[in-house]
Amino acid sequence: MPELPEVETVRRGLEALVKDKIVKKVVVRYSKMVSPEAPVFTKELENKKILDVRRRGKYLLIDFSGNYTMVSHLRMEGKYSVVARDEAYGKHDHVIFELDDGSDLRYNDTRKFGRMNLVTTGEEFQIGGLKTIGPEPQPETLTLEYLTQQLRSRKRGMKSFLLDQSMIAGLGNIYADEVLWLSKIHPQQISNSLTDDEIALLRESIFEELQLAIEAKGTTVFSYLNADGHAGSFQNQLHVYHRQGLPCHRCGTLIERIKVAQRGTHFCPHCQVLR
Ligand SMILES: [Zn+2]
Known part of the structure; x- marks a missing residue:
């Protein structure tokens, strides 16, 4: 399971690869992975700009324009990758964000344990384990x-x-x-x-x-x-x-x-x- 250093590395990679890009369309191939339900999730993210990629503990927090934040937990095997749109989907590519530059941000998860929750920015700390999460392991916060x-x-x-x-x-x-x-x-x-x-x-x-x-x-x-x-x-x-x-x-x-x-x-x- 990815721990803080792995999730932080993913965060840095995503920040470099997708920040400031616009999501044109979202394809959900495994509907249990997203919340709210797939038709709403995909509709809400259409034409939204990726403003920031944050991390808290093992959670990724992706901020979109329109005051949306997506809380993403990779669980056991979740992975993001950025590929050309014409590349065929992998068997375990479950959620695809089509970006305005012709690339896809794809979420791949062989075990399907990962989850994405889209909420109003500011409400992300009400989701799952974020409600009770302890301090970040840094000198200023873990005193x-x-x-x-x-x-x-x-x-x-x-x-x-x-x-x-x-x-x-x-x-x-x-x-x-x-x-x-x-x-x-x-x-x-x-x-x-x-x-x-x-x-x-x-x-x-x-x-x-x-x-x-x-x-x-x-x-x-x-x-x-x-x-x-x-x-x-x-x-x-x-x-x-x-x-x-x-x-x-x-x-x-x-x-x-x-x-x-x-x-x-x-x-x-x-x-x-x-x-
Ligand atoms: Zn020893």
């Missing part, structure tokens, strides 16, 4: 005071805390594992047992990890591609994710994989000791 308070007031395993989008926006399975390794915290360590130093290191690790991953244009695990058709390369910089049985980059101990909160979880049993 040390906030993080300390949230951790200390809960008895939650750290992996599940980091995956909770209402605590911090944007982390998923890959970056939660990586951040815990960087911070030398066991995935099942209870949140209210962290020391001040651990909390400070955790916070810095979150910023550092996401920054590096965005610079590498995200991690390509299965079939994720940026809007410009290129794969991210951060998989070459991962320390624990999908490295079970391989030596820890810090101490040489073999990385282990366990299940935590139903998710495959990777950690170094020497660097990340459960207290």
Whole structure:
């Protein structure tokens, strides 16, 4: 599933490729993917200009003229691409935005889990998980005071805390594992047992990890591609994710994989000791 660095990379790609273009027509080939219902969705977007492409957590927010915002969540396998109009539709191209320059913005989703909600601009934060979403993982928004308070007031395993989008926006399975390794915290360590130093290191690790991953244009695990058709390369910089049985980059101990909160979880049993 695309996490913050992958969605941010898609956002940057879309901003470069479709911002300021006008949607001439929308074709919906899988009607459950859009809201409101397809005839309304397509009609409302006709002749609207793409004003901006924003991101909040793992959500893309595309602003159109006429005071519309489309909330797009890629879920497991969603991908956008910009192609020439005469290119044949792919089997999994479900929503097509025909643009005024002769190109198509196409949304492809092999598993059909992605969703697009068109709302009045300003109402996007009433949609799904955006209603309760936690702060963006940046120094100005994810303050040390906030993080300390949230951790200390809960008895939650750290992996599940980091995956909770209402605590911090944007982390998923890959970056939660990586951040815990960087911070030398066991995935099942209870949140209210962290020391001040651990909390400070955790916070810095979150910023550092996401920054590096965005610079590498995200991690390509299965079939994720940026809007410009290129794969991210951060998989070459991962320390624990999908490295079970391989030596820890810090101490040489073999990385282990366990299940935590139903998710495959990777950690170094020497660097990340459960207290
Ligand atoms: Zn280690």
